[in-house]
Amino acid sequence: MKNLTELATPFASMTPELGSDLAWLKSLRLKALTQFNSQGLPSKKQEDWKYTSLWEMAQQEFTHQVLTSDVNETQCDELALLEDSHRLVIVDGTFSANLSKLDDLQEGVFICPLSSEQGLEQAQPHIGQQIDISKEGLNGLNTLLMNDGFTMVIAADVKVDKAIEVLVINTGVTTNLATHLRNVIVMAENSQATVIEHYATLSDAMSLTNVVSEVVLSSDAELNHYKLQQESSNAYHIATLAATQGVGSRWNTSSIALGGKLSRTDVHSKLMGKQSHTTMDGLYIATGEQHIDHHTRIDHLVPDTTSDELFKGVLDEQSHAVFNGKVIVHKDAQKTDANQQNHNLLLSRGCEIDTKPEMEIYADDVKSAHGSTVGQLNEDNLFFLRARGLDEVTARSLLTHAFAVDVLNRIPSETIRTALSTQVEKHLPKSGKA
Amino acid sequence: MLEIKNLHASVGGKEILRGINLTVNAGEVHAIMGPNGAGKSTLSNVLAGRDGYEITQGEVIYKDQDLLSLAAEERAQRGVFLAFQYPVEIPGVSNIYLLKAALNAVRKYQGLDDLDAIDFLTLVRSKLELVQMDEQFLHRGVNEGFSGGEKKRNEILQMALLEPSLAILDETDSGLDIDALKTVSKGVNALRSAERSIVMITHYQRLLDYIVPDFVHVLSDGQIVKSGDKELAKELEKTGYSWVNKEA
Ligand SMILES: Nc1ncnc2c1ncn2[C@@H]1O[C@H](COP(=O)(O)OP(=O)(O)OP(=O)(O)O)[C@@H](O)[C@H]1O
Numbered sequence A: 001m002k003n004l005t006e007l008a009t010p011f012a013s014m015t016p017e018l019g020s021d022l023a024w025l026k027s028l029r030l031k032a033l034t035q036f037n038s039q040g041l042p043s044k045k046q047e048d049w050k051y052t053s054l055w056e057m058a059q060q061e062f063t064h065q066v067l068t069s070d071v072n073e074t075q076c077d078e079l080a081l082l083e084d085s086h087r088l089v090i091v092d093g094t095f096s097a098n099l100s101k102l103d104d105l106q107e108g109v110f111i112c113p114l115s116s117e118q119g120l121e122q123a124q125p126h127i128g129q130q131i132d133i134s135k136e137g138l139n140g141l142n143t144l145l146m147n148d149g150f151t152m153v154i155a156a157d158v159k160v161d162k163a164i165e166v167l168v169i170n171t172g173v174t175t176n177l178a179t180h181l182r183n184v185i186v187m188a189e190n191s192q193a194t195v196i197e198h199y200a201t202l203s204d205a206m207s208l209t210n211v212v213s214e215v216v217l218s219s220d221a222e223l224n225h226y227k228l229q230q231e232s233s234n235a236y237h238i239a240t241l242a243a244t245q246g247v248g249s250r251w252n253t254s255s256i257a258l259g260g261k262l263s264r265t266d267v268h269s270k271l272m273g274k275q276s277h278t279t280m281d282g283l284y285i286a287t288g289e290q291h292i293d294h295h296t297r298i299d300h301l302v303p304d305t306t307s308d309e310l311f312k313g314v315l316d317e318q319s320h321a322v323f324n325g326k327v328i329v330h331k332d333a334q335k336t337d338a339n340q341q342n343h344n345l346l347l348s349r350g351c352e353i354d355t356k357p358e359m360e361i362y363a364d365d366v367k368s369a370h371g372s373t374v375g376q377l378n379e380d381n382l383f384f385l386r387a388r389g390l391d392e393v394t395a396r397s398l399l400t401h402a403f404a405v406d407v408l409n410r411i412p413s414e415t416i417r418t419a420l421s422t423q424v425e426k427h428l429p430k431s432g433k434a
Numbered sequence B: 001m002l003e004i005k006n007l008h009a010s011v012g013g014k015e016i017l018r019g020i021n022l023t024v025n026a027g028e029v030h031a032i033m034g035p036n037g038a039g040k041s042t043l044s045n046v047l048a049g050r051d052g053y054e055i056t057q058g059e060v061i062y063k064d065q066d067l068l069s070l071a072a073e074e075r076a077q078r079g080v081f082l083a084f085q086y087p088v089e090i091p092g093v094s095n096i097y098l099l100k101a102a103l104n105a106v107r108k109y110q111g112l113d114d115l116d117a118i119d120f121l122t123l124v125r126s127k128l129e130l131v132q133m134d135e136q137f138l139h140r141g142v143n144e145g146f147s148g149g150e151k152k153r154n155e156i157l158q159m160a161l162l163e164p165s166l167a168i169l170d171e172t173d174s175g176l177d178i179d180a181l182k183t184v185s186k187g188v189n190a191l192r193s194a195e196r197s198i199v200m201i202t203h204y205q206r207l208l209d210y211i212v213p214d215f216v217h218v219l220s221d222g223q224i225v226k227s228g229d230k231e232l233a234k235e236l237e238k239t240g241y242s243w244v245n246k247e248a
């Protein structure tokens, strides 16, 4: 296979194994192929891709041919965010039954790899429902090439006893490996679950992870949905999380983007039922030459819905981050309450942030607030800490940490908050001289 | 303990300290009074090592060392403590974390190990009691949402824990109610000893009723224009600073 711009065509003959015998999937892939062939990869000319160039990624040669890769249990335990959880592990793009811990699922909890017969069967009605492949180039590519992922279906009134960690490991044994995953989460009425999508790499090998998670929340369902991306500094990571929310449902998301050479995460919620709520949070920490882009969108489609969005970013060295947040209050969505904030801390002169919080309001009875800030560490605070004996580096990291953890403090589970906070601390710039 | 010789300091080309001379021996308590804008906070900031001041002349000797050549944290680790006139709020850094980090920074310099969690808590509790602060303040962000008086108490809590050799209190009494003033004074007096020195900046004689100074200085327009004992403060209370310009 050649570079990504020419990627689609070669794949006409190289259909992924998954569901190659299923007519519905074949026709879906064919549609995606047609789309992709006509559009190619998104370019900087498109508004949504103005600040993120895929040009360099497109110059890389990717492969889907996985060499034997081996991750042992210890490695897996060390990587995992949570000790006590249900765990679904995907290694180099393929579900690993050995490493997964899915044996004590309570009744009404279905979690399976997408590549299993049942997983695909359960996912079928939902695949492609939350994304628009005609608009989003890489989602089309994902549809064309998805080969695994997970399907999770939670029955009505079931509260999942433990958090579910989906650990996606790229070993780097196969260099230039491209992995395309599709996840489907379906929450029936009044069910509750916590899912962590965790993307990690074991080496510095170049790689591409392209993932789409589609979420359906029925009435009064609640999903805490966290995504932790800490891939290597040579990894490309493209992700979409998209949900449709029914009456009284709650989708609490947080996208913690710490790794990758280039990462782009789209988060999209559609509030279709009254009294539904989205919390859409994010934290990005970019150092070196990292490029981290978040595009978010919240559609308030009916009356009485609420959303609360907080994205924070810490940038150092030559890094570049993008935040583009769109909240759309549609015509009939009276009594919407929407809050959107993006705050950025710039630790060096070389880094760059493009932030654009946007609200489009077509209803007249709406409570809304949005804003963004870009700033540096507060000198008074810094002096105070130093005057208490903390050296400059410690003082700077402490203030940076304080700025960042604000986002994590909104996560209700202390275990998860602490675990994420530990990961965040590892990535926080320590040198940080302004 | 501290010897300030002909200290000149400017900010943005404007000279604010214009030749300060002051000697503070171990065990002494000095009060510095003077009109607004005289340079009192500037002096304390320069002593504590804040960036942004240009020292154009003079020197400061602290415990036989050139104080001005040390970074702010090095001064703190060697026992210089500044209680801020306007304590900052730092959400996201808990008070207890700050106290622990500050204490361990000093202990590290002294070649001591970090205190273990239990010893630390016992120590902090005793200091909380001294300044009459509730334990819940430990778990809030540093000064986050504290009232003016609570912030000042918190400064004294930090001082009590760190047991500095040289404490510079910049208007720690401002904004305190009578009871708080007594408590804070008790905290300061508890620290008084033959090995420690205290420099208090204040506008009010009443503080000096509780913490009786050995010397009182008047700082005006970047210079110490008059020094005396505690009687000078009483005099100032009556006459104000109008005489300063006339005498100068
Ligand atoms: N960063 C700065 N830039 C410009 N001028 C400054 C700066 N810092 C202090 N000054 C000026 O220096 C002078 C002395 O200020 P300082 O804060 O030391 O006064 P003070 O004696 O503590 O007054 P107060 O009793 O009101 O606290 C003031 O005129 C002040 O405006």
Ligand SMILES: [Mg+2]
Pocket (backbone or CB within 6 Å): B040, B041, B042, B085, B170
């Ligand atoms: Mg002052």
